[in-house]
Amino acid sequence: MIRVERLGVGWLAAGVAAVLVAVVAGVAAGPVSLAPFDVGRELLDHLPFVEVRSGLTDRQAAIVWDLRLPRVVLGLLVGAMLAVTGSSYQGVFRNPLADPYLLGVAAGAGFGATLAIVSGASTDVGFVEPLPLAAFAGALAAVGLTYLLGAAGDRFRSPAALILAGVAVASFLTALQTYVQQRESETLRDVYAWLLGRLSTAHWDEVRLLLPYAVITAVVLLAHRRALDVLSVGDEEAAALGLHPKRTRLVVVIVASLGAAAAVSVSGLIIFVGIIVPHTIRLVAGTSYRVILPLSLLLGGAFLALVDLLARTVVAPAELPLGVVTAFFGAPFFAVVLRSSRRATA
Amino acid sequence: MDLRARDVGVALGGTPIVTGVSLDAPAGTWLTVVGPNGAGKSTLLRALAGLVPAGGTVELGGEPTAGLRRREWARRVAFVPQDPVVPPGMSVGGYVLLGRTPHLGPLAREGASDLAVVARTLEQLDLTAFTDRPLETLSGGERQRAIVGRALAQEAPVLLLDEPTTALDVGHQQDLLELVDRLRRDHDLTVVSTMHDLTLAGQYADRLLLLDRGQVVVTGPPDEVLTQENLARFYGARVRVLVDGGALVVVPVRAGTPVQT
Numbered sequence: 001m002i003r004v005e006r007l008g009v010g011w012l013a014a015g016v017a018a019v020l021v022a023v024v025a026g027v028a029a030g031p032v033s034l035a036p037f038d039v040g041r042e043l044l045d046h047l048p049f050v051e052v053r054s055g056l057t058d059r060q061a062a063i064v065w066d067l068r069l070p071r072v073v074l075g076l077l078v079g080a081m082l083a084v085t086g087s088s089y090q091g092v093f094r095n096p097l098a099d100p101y102l103l104g105v106a107a108g109a110g111f112g113a114t115l116a117i118v119s120g121a122s123t124d125v126g127f128v129e130p131l132p133l134a135a136f137a138g139a140l141a142a143v144g145l146t147y148l149l150g151a152a153g154d155r156f157r158s159p160a161a162l163i164l165a166g167v168a169v170a171s172f173l174t175a176l177q178t179y180v181q182q183r184e185s186e187t188l189r190d191v192y193a194w195l196l197g198r199l200s201t202a203h204w205d206e207v208r209l210l211l212p213y214a215v216i217t218a219v220v221l222l223a224h225r226r227a228l229d230v231l232s233v234g235d236e237e238a239a240a241l242g243l244h245p246k247r248t249r250l251v252v253v254i255v256a257s258l259g260a261a262a263a264v265s266v267s268g269l270i271i272f273v274g275i276i277v278p279h280t281i282r283l284v285a286g287t288s289y290r291v292i293l294p295l296s297l298l299l300g301g302a303f304l305a306l307v308d309l310l311a312r313t314v315v316a317p318a319e320l321p322l323g324v325v326t327a328f329f330g331a332p333f334f335a336v337v338l339r340s341s342r343r344a345t346a
Numbered sequence: 347m348d349l350r351a352r353d354v355g356v357a358l359g360g361t362p363i364v365t366g367v368s369l370d371a372p373a374g375t376w377l378t379v380v381g382p383n384g385a386g387k388s389t390l391l392r393a394l395a396g397l398v399p400a401g402g403t404v405e406l407g408g409e410p411t412a413g414l415r416r417r418e419w420a421r422r423v424a425f426v427p428q429d430p431v432v433p434p435g436m437s438v439g440g441y442v443l444l445g446r447t448p449h450l451g452p453l454a455r456e457g458a459s460d461l462a463v464v465a466r467t468l469e470q471l472d473l474t475a476f477t478d479r480p481l482e483t484l485s486g487g488e489r490q491r492a493i494v495g496r497a498l499a500q501e502a503p504v505l506l507l508d509e510p511t512t513a514l515d516v517g518h519q520q521d522l523l524e525l526v527d528r529l530r531r532d533h534d535l536t537v538v539s540t541m542h543d544l545t546l547a548g549q550y551a552d553r554l555l556l557l558d559r560g561q562v563v564v565t566g567p568p569d570e571v572l573t574q575e576n577l578a579r580f581y582g583a584r585v586r587v588l589v590d591g592g593a594l595v596v597v598p599v600r601a602g603t604p605v606q607t
Contacts, residue, residue, distance in 0.1 A: 002439045002461045002468070002477060223453050229440075230447050232433035239397055240427070241500070242420030242448030287435030 005288040007295060015298030019076065022305035026072035027064055029313055034060055043069075071202040074266060075308040076301035077214045078199070079273055081263035083300020085256035086274025087281075087292045088221050091228035092249040093159045099274040100260035103166035103253065104142035107173035109264040112138020113194050114177045118184040131194070132209060132265040138173075139261030145169050147253075159249065196321030197268035199308050206266040217259025218297055224252055228289035270304070270323045276330045277303055280337050347407040347422065347503035348372050349394065349536050354402035356386070356393050356560075363389045364560040367402075369538075371553075373503070376530060376537040378547045380571070381557035382581045387540040388428060390557065391508050394538060395425040406504065420448035424497035428508040428540075432482050438492050439477040442467055445499025467499045471525065487518035491525070498529065505530075507539035511546065519543070523550045544596040548572050556580060568594055 023043070028036040034056065042054035042064055056064065082100050089098035101107075116134035150165035181191050227248050230238050235245040260274075277300040281292050304322070307329065311320040349371040356364040364386040371377040379387045393400035396411060396419045404411045406422045414422075424445070433441070445467075446460040468474045471491045476484060481492060490510065497505060507526065511519040527550055530537050541547040547554060548568035555565040558580045564571050572594050577583045584603075588595040 002443065002464045004443065004456050004461070005437065005440050226450075226455070227452070229433075229436075230444055232431070232436065233444065234431040236392075236397055237425075237427060237431060239416060240395055240420060240423075240425040241444060242417035244416055282435070287433070288440065 004290070005286055006290045008291075011285050011291070011295055012298075015295050015302070018302035019298055019305075022076065022302040022309075023069075023072055026075065026305050026309045027068045029309055030063075030068060031316065032060070032063055034064070039064060066203075070204045070207055071199050071308065072305050073207050074199050074202040074210065075305035077207065077210050078263045078267040078270065079277075079304025079307075080297040080301035081210075081214055081217060081259045082270060082273040082304070083277035083296035084218060084221055084293055085260045085263075086300075087278035087289065087296045088224070088228065088252050088256045089274070090278060091231060091289055091292075092252045093163065094232065094234070095159075095163070096279065097275065098163075099271075100256065100263075101170075101269070101271075101274070102163065103146040103257060104169040104173060105139045105257055105260045105264060106269050107170040107177065108142025108145075109135040109139040109261065110195055110269060111142075111173045111177040111180075112136070113265075113268070114180050114191050117190045117194065118180055118187050129205065132206065135194075136261050136265035139264055140258070142169055142173055143254075143257040143261065162253075193321065194268045195323075197270040197323040197326075198311075198319065198321060199267055200312070200319055202266070210262050210266050213259055213262035217255050217262075220255040221252065221259075222293055222297075224248065225289040225293045228252070228293070267322070270326055272323075272326045272330045273300060273304055276326075276334045280334065283337050347536055348405070349504050349538065350405040350408075351394060352403045352405075354390065354393050354400050354404065356389050356398050356400045358389070358398070362560060364393060364400075364557075367557070367560075367562050369555055369562070369565065371504075371536050371538050373407075373536050374530065374534045375552045376527070376539070376550060377553050377555060378551035379538065379540045379555045379557055380542075380544060380547050381563075385557040386560040387557055388508050389560075391425070391506050391538065391540055395419075395423050395506050397425065417448045420500060420502070422502050423504045423506060424500040424502040425506045426493055426497045426508060426510060428512065430493050432489070434480075434482060436481050437478050438473060438481055438484065438495075439464060439468065441481050441492055442473075442495040442499050445496040448500055448502075463501065464499055467495050470529070471495045471498070486513050487515075487521065490514060490518070490522055494522070494526065494529075503534070504536045504538070507537065509540055509542060512542065519546060526550075544572055544577070545594065548594040548596070572596060 024036050024039050028034045028039045038054050038056050041052045042056050042061060044050050045052050045054055085100040089100060089102050090096055112134040113131055116131045146166045146169045149169065150162035181188060227243060230241055230243050231245060231248060238245045278292055278296050281295045281299065285291050285295055307325050308322060311322050311325045314320065352368045354364060354367045355362065367390055369377065379390060381387050389398065392398045394404060411419060442464050443456060446456055446463065450456065468477055473491055473495060476488060481489060484492060511522055514522060523546060526537060529535060551568065553566060554568050554571040556563045556571050556576060563580055564576060572587055574585060574587050577585045584599045584601060586597045586599055588597060
């Protein structure tokens, strides 16, 4: 019996469960600890047609809705974006080390954020926060530059040319960013804090900023999951199967870059999520993008929300930068998955 | 479906690789392109598959391919490359299912009829037992069958094979070529292949086309193409062409041994 490899019910349930655990744990834990059961009921109460009494006081409810939930939701969105765009980059470039920052997104966002911080624009000036916007603009400008450079003089632009252009753009922007940062050394700390990634200032504003891009990115990338499987046989064979490899790659790269830029603009640079989550899924759940992409959204989101929980609780009341925690826990975890799956397939 | 090419030319990076090639492969026939290394055989095949920008005209079933959309081309012509990419972790069933791509819209999913085509193809190629096995764990001969299976699942009337037997031992070479021949008869496929082994080329093709430096030198039935003079002149090869039970056998001869005619 031939079956199409797609996301099984078991993995779908596991992904949804991971998200729910991350939400409840993320909202319950903190300086004022709340009973997970009450948190669950409080959240349920806000669903349409559901009415349950949570037993939380007004103050506790305010903590849930104004402080913790936006942060958890932002963690879910950022993690989902980093993981799903990482998978997509790995697919269109057929490169296991491709990540959401491949084409200069990180360097561009870092440069934009640094400019905003040193110019003092990072403090609130009314209705929008300039820091994420500057990071977003920097990230998109960097990807645009990479694309122009990678396509220049090469009508049949190759994936390798694009990656090399990304390396050049990233190095250049990192140099500019370091220069600006050194000249304005009193803001060094703020710049580093941003670069290392955080969700601590999360409000619903950031969620609202990211959400439309996250939805567009998720929908477009998911729509390409079968095309990414076809692309895995290489450009020429994909073309022989009736696909337009370059057109497909262009659409996926643009949309993934948009999603990654939006995520980075509110969270700072969180490394490793875009590589570790997709590869863990490949090792345990399946290598088809019909499995990898939807599961990346769920598990990437849950992973980052839980990492953020660790980041703000292990050294409370201080906070660890998210990028540090993703790498500290992510790298050994990934090593274990890699080793155990090698043994299983050997 | 008849395949007809007129004055096909391909230049890669400004260098002409194939120039002025015309060929005819009527429906249900097998044409094999032979020629020394670098003669442009693979490039010619890729031009027929629409994978490289080419001058001249290619007609499929009397219709010009110019302006044909990629997907429409892929429904008419299936292409098996010389060195196909084996995606890590992909099952044989999933791989053959990729062959249904030209029949699906950009966002569509495979339906029951697509799965039925794949099941039938695997059955025909004796691969049903391998359906869930990762492609990379198959032996060379089995893997080559799976790759032909992907092309077959395209249900295209024209099948292009680039050096399909290169990595196989002689027994598996015969198995694969017999399989292609059987499929050609069963489905009335037009087969165009390239091949290095001249004896096998002569045994399986209806017609041969000898390509040298991108140009057609001679085309015709095997006994007109596989002559000692042609092989000496265009391959720089010392060979004897023997006739064994009606089939041509090309035997290499060491330098110093007198070549008999």
